Amino acid sequence: MVLFEKAPAKINLSLDVLGKRDDGFHEVEMIMTSIDLADRVELHPLDEDCIEVSADNQYVPNDERNLAYKAAFAFKNKYHINRGVRIDIEKNIPVSAGLGGGSSDAAAVLRGLNRMWSVGATLAELAELGGAIGSDVPFCIYSKTALATGHGEILRDIAPPPQCYVVLAKPNIGVSTRIIFQHVHAEELIHPNTQRIIRAMEENDFTKLCENVGNALESVTFSLFPTVQRIKEKMVRAGTTGVLMSGSGPTVVGLVEHYSKAKRIYNGLRGFCEEVYIVQLLDRR
Structure with missing residues (x-):
């Protein structure tokens, strides 16, 4: 069974930096929302206990540096899965662009593996797992309009912007x-x-x-x-x-x-x- 997940880009409507924390992260306050520019993520189950990543963009690593790989690794560890997956990523979101493409790919992998392996984790649980992968991953799990605080991992639902x-x-x-x-x-x-x-x-x-x-x-x-x-x-x-x-x-x-x-x-x-x-x-x- 091959699973498909859309990985939408995000944009900021605000981004504020409040100061540097003791843990080295900067305290931020951001408003983010999702747009209909999206990567396409395919998940192929493998019998062998391994993770393979393939992205159709030369600037995206196809190894453990890829956030999608990190997401699969974290998910397998968290839920003790001893099966494998091949992740194919069709990149439509520009790379290193401030649009959260890598984070959204990681979020799509977490949502997709949750379905593929029938784990039954809630979106909140996936967001908590994603927070260790990247600060934008929790937002990308939900892909709604949110106020993000902390270093981006603490989310509060807010009203969406007017359609435009x-x-x-x-x-x-x-x-x-x-x-x-x-x-x-x-x-x-x-x-x-x-x-x-x-x-x-x-x-x-x-x-x-x-x-x-x-x-x-x-x-x-x-x-x-x-x-x-x-x-x-x-x-x-x-x-x-x-x-x-x-x-x-x-x-x-x-x-x-x-x-x-x-x-x-x-x-x-x-x-x-x-x-x-x-x-x-x-x-x-």
């Missing part, structure tokens, strides 16, 4: 979250107003949402990768109302109410940036 189109623009660079956080000085950051963003979504107020989205890491990433700042400026000049960088970058996100405008912005960015997408939000509660 999302323009994504990723320059031809990869950004390491670890390196970005090495350059963070919390006292120098510009902090978004997280509560104001939550209220805008509760009131289904698109204008207020766009006025308040923000990412405290932008100044750090912009200083190291000026191309990202140029993409944001170009998107703003094109008339995009809510623009911010997702995660630690380099993808820039623009929220747009109407498809015709999203398409115009998309066309304007195509000559400037290799990877540009128009997507929609998944959380339609």
Whole structure:
């Protein structure tokens, strides 16, 4: 029996860094939601007790460094499974882009193995297991709109954003979250107003949402990768109302109410940036 799982990308509507903790992690406060750009994960059962990973992207490792591999390893250990699995990943989410592609693949593996091997774990149990793999994995288990705190693993369900189109623009660079956080000085950051963003979504107020989205890491990433700042400026000049960088970058996100405008912005960015997408939000509660 082959199982298929979709692994949706995530975007940030806010990202704030509150300081560094004693354990070396930074305390963060983020609003995240999922979009309909997704990887496709196939799980093939194996009689031999082993884990095999194959991704169709040269920048994704096909060994124990892959978060999907780590997810399968953790799941087998946790639930004492002595069977094997081959994981095939069709990558549609850009790599090292601030869109949570690797974390979502890992979450898809946890959900899929839970079904394949009839373990019966709850989503909360899978999220707890995923938290040891990567800080975005618990969010990706649920793929709804959430406020994430701690180092990203503590989640609270919040109202979804108003329905809109999302323009994504990723320059031809990869950004390491670890390196970005090495350059963070919390006292120098510009902090978004997280509560104001939550209220805008509760009131289904698109204008207020766009006025308040923000990412405290932008100044750090912009200083190291000026191309990202140029993409944001170009998107703003094109008339995009809510623009911010997702995660630690380099993808820039623009929220747009109407498809015709999203398409115009998309066309304007195509000559400037290799990877540009128009997507929609998944959380339609």
